[in-house]
Amino acid sequence: MLQISYLRDNGEEAVAGLKKRGINAEQNIKDILNLDQQRRQAQNDLDQCLAEANKISKTIGGLFKEGKRSEADVLKERSAELKEQTKDLQAQEEQLRHALDELLVQLPNVPFHLVPAGKSAEDNEEIARVGEIKDLGENAKPHWEIAEEKKLIRFDLGVKITGAGFPVYQGKGARLQRALINFFLEENRNAGYEEYQPPLFVNEASAYGTGQLPDKEGQMYYMPEDNLYAIPTAEVPITNIFRDEILELEELPLKATAYSACFRREAGSYGKDVRGLNRLHQFDKVEIVCLSLPEKSFDILEEMVEHVAGLLKKLELPYRILRLCGGDMGFTSAMTYDFEVWSAAQKRWLEVSSVSNFQTFQTNRMKIRYRGEDKKIHLAHSLNGSALALPRIVAALLENHQEGGEVHLPEALQSFTGFKTI
RNA sequence: GGAGAGAUGGCAGAGUGGUCGAAUGCGGUAGUCUUGAAAACUAUUGAGGGUCACACCUCCGGGGGUUCGAAUCCCUCUCUCUCCGCCA
Numbered sequence: 001m002l003q004i005s006y007l008r009d010n011g012e013e014a015v016a017g018l019k020k021r022g023i024n025a026e027q028n029i030k031d032i033l034n035l036d037q038q039r040r041q042a043q044n045d046l047d048q049c050l051a052e053a054n055k056i057s058k059t060i061g062g063l064f065k066e067g068k069r070s071e072a073d074v075l076k077e078r079s080a081e082l083k084e085q086t087k088d089l090q091a092q093e094e095q096l097r098h099a100l101d102e103l104l105v106q107l108p109n110v111p112f113h114l115v116p117a118g119k120s121a122e123d124n125e126e127i128a129r130v131g132e133i134k135d136l137g138e139n140a141k142p143h144w145e146i147a148e149e150k151k152l153i154r155f156d157l158g159v160k161i162t163g164a165g166f167p168v169y170q171g172k173g174a175r176l177q178r179a180l181i182n183f184f185l186e187e188n189r190n191a192g193y194e195e196y197q198p199p200l201f202v203n204e205a206s207a208y209g210t211g212q213l214p215d216k217e218g219q220m221y222y223m224p225e226d227n228l229y230a231i232p233t234a235e236v237p238i239t240n241i242f243r244d245e246i247l248e249l250e251e252l253p254l255k256a257t258a259y260s261a262c263f264r265r266e267a268g269s270y271g272k273d274v275r276g277l278n279r280l281h282q283f284d285k286v287e288i289v290c291l292s293l294p295e296k297s298f299d300i301l302e303e304m305v306e307h308v309a310g311l312l313k314k315l316e317l318p319y320r321i322l323r324l325c326g327g328d329m330g331f332t333s334a335m336t337y338d339f340e341v342w343s344a345a346q347k348r349w350l351e352v353s354s355v356s357n358f359q360t361f362q363t364n365r366m367k368i369r370y371r372g373e374d375k376k377i378h379l380a381h382s383l384n385g386s387a388l389a390l391p392r393i394v395a396a397l398l399e400n401h402q403e404g405g406e407v408h409l410p411e412a413l414q415s416f417t418g419f420k421t422i
Numbered sequence: 423g424g425a426g427a428g429a430u431g432g433c434a435g436a437g438u439g440g441u442c443g444a445a446u447g448c449g450g451u452a453g454u455c456u457u458g459a460a461a462a463c464u465a466u467u468g469a470g471g472g473u474c475a476c477a478c479c480u481c482c483g484g485g486g487g488u489u490c491g492a493a494u495c496c497c498u499c500u501c502u503c504u505c506c507g508c509c510a
Contacts, residue, residue, distance in 0.1 A: 040471090040472075043471070043472075043479080043480095044472075044478095044479090046479080047471090047472075047478060047479040047480085048478080048479085050478090050479060050480085051477090051478055051479065053490085053491090054478095054479090054491085056490070056491090057440075057490055057491040058440070058441075058491080059490095060440085060490050060491070061440040061441080061490085061491070062440090062441090064440085064490095065440090072490075073490095075490070076490045077490095078490090079490045079491085080490075082490095083490085246432090246469090367469095367470095375451090377469085
C-alpha cells in the first residue's frame, strides 16, 4: 500500500505514473487526499477532546485527595459531556480512517520511471536475449511427451490421487526435482542469500502483508477451519518473517532464500497454458527475497537479475529478459523483470522468474523498517524474485536438451542429479 | 482432544484504579577512565499519529464494558506455555 505521506507530497507524480498502468487515478487520489485531510482534522479534534478529559481526570484525582468532593462533582459533569463528544469524534475518525484505507489499498504501486507504459504482455520491453535458439526440427517432442515416455512425471497419477495440476514425479523425474532445488539453493547461498525453510500455510495477516490479500483472494487455497492460506510463493512467509521489525543498518541488504512448494488455484486458466508443466496447482520454487535501503533498491534489483541470469546460463537454456510494462506488472510492484526460457518444442517463451522491486509498497503495510544513519526509523524497500520456478525449467530442460531420444543434462546439474542423461 | 497457567518496552521482569509510557536488571548508544581493550562509573535508550518545531494524542495480546480516571476490575476472543492423551 502506498504511503499517504508520499501521496501528499507527490500526488501528481503518482497520477502520471499510474497512467502507465492504464489507470486514471486522478479522482481517486484527490479523494484520498481529501479524506486524509478530513481524517487529520478529526484526529486533531479528538485529541483535544481527550486532552481536556485527561486534564480533568487528573484534577479530580487531586480534589479527591484534598477531600473537595463538591468541586470534583462539578468537573465530573464536564467530563461526562466530553465523553459524549469523544465518542462521536472517535466514530468519525474511525469512519474516515476506514474510508481512507479502503481507497488506499485499492491503489496499485506507482511504476518506476523506467517502466514502459502499456496494456498487456505485448507492450513489454525485451532488454536481453541470451543463448542459441536451436531448431530441433520436426521430431522435437514437447516435454509432456518426453516426461510420459520416460516415466518422469505422471499426470495421470496426480489426477487419480488429487486432481489435475498436481503431478507426481517419478524416478529420474523426482530426482531431477530434488537436484534442481539443491542446485538453486546452493547457488543462492553462494551469492549471499541466507537459507530458510518456511511454513507452507500462513495466516491472514501475512497474506495481507505481502499483498496477496485483498488483491488475489481467489487465487489462494484457503482452509477455513483454521483460517490459513496455502502459500502461492515462499515470498509470503519469508517477507513476513520481518514484519513489524526494525532492522539495523548492518543487516542491510538482507538477502534470504527459500525453497517451498507453491499452491495456486489458477481459476480461469485453460487450454495450452495448462498443458503439461506449463501451469500447475502445486509446484516447486526457490525464491529470493531482499530488504534494502531505499537508495540501493534498484541496484539490488539489477544484482538479482544478474544472479537469475547466471542460473539460466548454467542450465544452458536460451532465455530473454523483459521489463514489464505498467499494465502487465503485478499490483505491488514498482518495476518487474520477467525471465522467459525458450520452449523448443512448444516454440514459445515460458516465464520462469519474475524479479520485482516493491519499494515501500509491501513494507509500509508490514512495517518493515530500519534505523538509518540519522538514527531515525524509515521504511525499507523489499524485493523478490524466483530463483527459480521448477516446472517450466524442467519443461525447457527436457525440450531444449533432447537429442536422439535422450535428454542431456547441463554439466552444472550433473553433480546434483548423479546422472548425465535421461 | 482434556486440565491448568500466562500474555507488560530488544530481552528478562516489577506494577497498590490516579503524578505509570510504565520500577529494576540485561542489552544498545554516547562519554569518562585506559597506550588499547575489559571492568567500573555517568548519561541516554519503545513505537505510532500530529506539529516548521513544540504542545498534544494513542499503544501494557485483540475487541467490548465498569469508572471522572484502567496495565491494574469485569466480559469475550486469540495466542503461548505446562501436564495428560494421541502421534511423524
